[in-house]
Amino acid sequence: MKINEELCGVCSGCASVCPRGAISVFERGLTVDLNLCNNCGVCASVCPMGAITVEKE
Amino acid sequence: MNYDLVIVGAGPGGTSTAISALKAGGKVMILDRKTNVGVPVQCGEAIGKTGPSLAEIDVPKRAVMNPIRGFKIFSPNLTPVVYAKNEAEGFIVDRRVFDKELLVRACELGADVMVGANVVDLVYEDGKVSGVVARCFGEKVEVRGEVIVGADGVNSTVARISGLRKFIKPRDLDTSAQFEMVGVNIEEVDLMEFYLGSKVAPRGYVWVFPKSENRANVGIGIGAGMGEKTAYGYLMDFIKNNPRGKELCKDAKPIEFRVGAIPLGGPNPKNVADGLMLVGDAAGQVHPITGGGVGYAIVCGSIAGKVAMECIEKGDVSEKALSKYESLWREKYGHEFSQMLALRNLLEETDDEVLDDLAKILTGENVVDLTAGKKIGVVLRAAAKGNVKLLRLLNELRKLQLIQ
Numbered sequence: 001m002k003i004n005e006e007l008c009g010v011c012s013g014c015a016s017v018c019p020r021g022a023i024s025v026f027e028r029g030l031t032v033d034l035n036l037c038n039n040c041g042v043c044a045s046v047c048p049m050g051a052i053t054v055e056k057e
Numbered sequence: 058m059n060y061d062l063v064i065v066g067a068g069p070g071g072t073s074t075a076i077s078a079l080k081a082g083g084k085v086m087i088l089d090r091k092t093n094v095g096v097p098v099q100c101g102e103a104i105g106k107t108g109p110s111l112a113e114i115d116v117p118k119r120a121v122m123n124p125i126r127g128f129k130i131f132s133p134n135l136t137p138v139v140y141a142k143n144e145a146e147g148f149i150v151d152r153r154v155f156d157k158e159l160l161v162r163a164c165e166l167g168a169d170v171m172v173g174a175n176v177v178d179l180v181y182e183d184g185k186v187s188g189v190v191a192r193c194f195g196e197k198v199e200v201r202g203e204v205i206v207g208a209d210g211v212n213s214t215v216a217r218i219s220g221l222r223k224f225i226k227p228r229d230l231d232t233s234a235q236f237e238m239v240g241v242n243i244e245e246v247d248l249m250e251f252y253l254g255s256k257v258a259p260r261g262y263v264w265v266f267p268k269s270e271n272r273a274n275v276g277i278g279i280g281a282g283m284g285e286k287t288a289y290g291y292l293m294d295f296i297k298n299n300p301r302g303k304e305l306c307k308d309a310k311p312i313e314f315r316v317g318a319i320p321l322g323g324p325n326p327k328n329v330a331d332g333l334m335l336v337g338d339a340a341g342q343v344h345p346i347t348g349g350g351v352g353y354a355i356v357c358g359s360i361a362g363k364v365a366m367e368c369i370e371k372g373d374v375s376e377k378a379l380s381k382y383e384s385l386w387r388e389k390y391g392h393e394f395s396q397m398l399a400l401r402n403l404l405e406e407t408d409d410e411v412l413d414d415l416a417k418i419l420t421g422e423n424v425v426d427l428t429a430g431k432k433i434g435v436v437l438r439a440a441a442k443g444n445v446k447l448l449r450l451l452n453e454l455r456k457l458q459l460i461q
C-alpha cells in the first residue's frame with residue numbers, strides 16, 4: 001500500500017482499522033511497516049481523502 | 058517519580074480524568090503526542106445537545122463561541138424537521154481553546170504534563186500494566202504509575218497494545234472531512250443544520266454548525282467505505298451541488314480544512330484491565346448516531362479518575378477493583394449506546410423515500426427523544442396510515458422500545 005502525503009490529513013482512520021497494526025501515527029504524518037502490511041486494502045476503504053492506494057500482486 | 062495516574066492523551070477524556078483524580082488528591086502525569094494540544098481541531102465543536110447536559114460538562118467559558126437553541130434536520134428531499142427552544146441548550150465551542158483550557162485547569166490543580174510525547178508501548182510488571190514508554194523529542198522516556206489511563210482517542214495505542222481493542226471494524230467507523238468557512242449564508246445563527254440521505258452522506262450526515270453570524274463548520278461524516286465517493290468527495294458535492302448547500306456556501310471562504318475519524322460502533326466489550334483503564338474515544342464512548350463524544354468523554358473520565366483514586370487508596374488496582382468504573386459509566390450510558398447502535402443499524406437500511414416520509418410526521422421533539430433513547434407517543438402510527446414501508450419502520454422502532 002502507498003500513502004499520498006499530499007492528500008493525507010492525519011485523521012488516523014486507516015491506522016485504527018488496520019488489522020495488523022501496520023500503520024503508526026505521528027503528530028505530522030504516518031509510517032507504514034511494510035513487513036506487517038499484507039495489502040488487504042482495508043485502510044484504503046476508510047480514507048476520507050482517497051490518499052491510499054493498494055496494489056494487489 | 059511514581060505517579061498515581063499516568064494518562065495518555067490530553068483530549069477532553071484525559072484532562073477530565075486528571076482533574077477528578079487531582080481533586081481526590083492524586084499525583085498525575087498527562088502525556089500527549091501533540092506539541093500543541095487541541096490543534097488540529099478534529100471536531101464539529103458542538104457541545105451539549107446529545108448525551109451529558111451542559112451542567113455535567115462545565116464548559117470553559119473562554120471556549121464558547123456561539124449558543125445553540127436547536128436544529129433543523131433536512132431529509133434527503135430537503136423536508137425540514139425543526140427543533141427550536143427559547144433558550145440555549147448547547148454551544149458551538151472552539152476546541153483549540155476548549156482542550157487547552159481543560160489542560161490548564163489540570164495543570165493548575167497540580168498535574169505534570171509532557172507534550173510531544175508519543176506513547177509507543179506499555180510496561181508490564183507481574184501481568185499488571187505499570188507504565189508507558191514514549192518517544193519525546195528524540196528521546197525514549199519511561200513513566201511509571203499505579204494506574205495507566207488510555208485516553209488516546211480513536212486510534213488508541215493503549216487499547217491496541219493491551220488487547221482491549223486491537224482494531225476497529227471499518228463499519229464501526231465514520232470518516233469525516235470539514236471546512237471552517239467565513240461568509241456562510243447562515244439563516245439562523247442559533248440553529249444547527251443537518252442533512253441526511255444516501256446520496257448526501259451514506260450512513261451519516263452533513264452538518265452546518267454556526268460559530269457566528271457568518272462563520273460555520275461545514276462538515277461531513279460517512280460510514281467508512283460506504284458510497285462511491287470519499288468523505289471529501291461527498292462534502293464537495295454538498296457545497297457545490299446540493300440546492301441548499303450551494304446557497305449556504307456560494308460566498309463562503311474556507312479558512313481551515315480537516316479530516317477525522319469517529320468510532321461509533323459502540324463501546325469496547327471491556328475497558329479495564331489490571332492497572333489499566335480506557336476513556337473516551339479509546340473506550341468507544343461515542344453516540345452511535347450523532348458521533349458526539351466530547352460530553353461522554355468528560356463525564357466518563359470524571360468517573361474514571363475518582364474510581365482510580367479510590368482503588369489506589371485501598372491498595373487494589375486489579376481489573377476487578379477498577380471495574381467499578383465500568384459499571385458506573387455503563388449504568389449511565391450503556392443502555393443508550395446499545396439502543397442507539399440498534400437504531401443506527403435500522404436507519405442504515407432505511408430507504409431515502411422512507412426517511413422523507415418520516416420527516417413529514419416527526420417533530421423536532423420526537424427526534425430529540427429518539428436520539429436520547431426516550432419513547433415517543435402513538436401519534437406517529439396514525440399519521441403513517443396506509444404507508445406500508447413507513448409503518449414497517451415504525452414497527453421496528455417499537456421493537457427497539459423507541460415508540461409505543
Ligand SMILES: Cc1cc2nc3c(=O)[nH]c(=O)nc-3n(C[C@H](O)[C@H](O)[C@H](O)COP(=O)(O)OP(=O)(O)OC[C@H]3O[C@@H](n4cnc5c(N)ncnc54)[C@H](O)[C@@H]3O)c2cc1C
Binds near residue numbers: 102235
Ligand atoms: C470530524 C469530527 C467531528 C466531531 N464532532 C463532534 C461534535 O460536534 N461534538 C462532539 O461532542 N463530538 C464530536 N466528535 C467526537 C469528539 O471529537 C471525540 O469524541 C472527542 O474528542 C473524544 O475525546 P477523547 O479525549 O477521548 O479523544 P481525543 O480528543 O481524540 O484526544 C486524544 C488525544 O490523545 C493523543 N494521543 C493519541 N495517541 C497518542 C499516543 N500514542 N501517545 C500520546 N498521545 C496520544 C492525541 O494527540 C489527542 O490529543 C467529532 C469527531 C470528529 C472526528
Ligand code: SF4
Binds near residue numbers: 013014049
Ligand atoms: S485515512 Fe487517509 S487521511 Fe486519514 S491518516 Fe490515513 S491516509 Fe491520512
Ligand code: SF4
Binds near residue numbers: 018023042044054
Ligand atoms: S493494506 Fe491492510 S495490512 Fe496494509 S496497512 Fe492497509 S489495512 Fe494494514
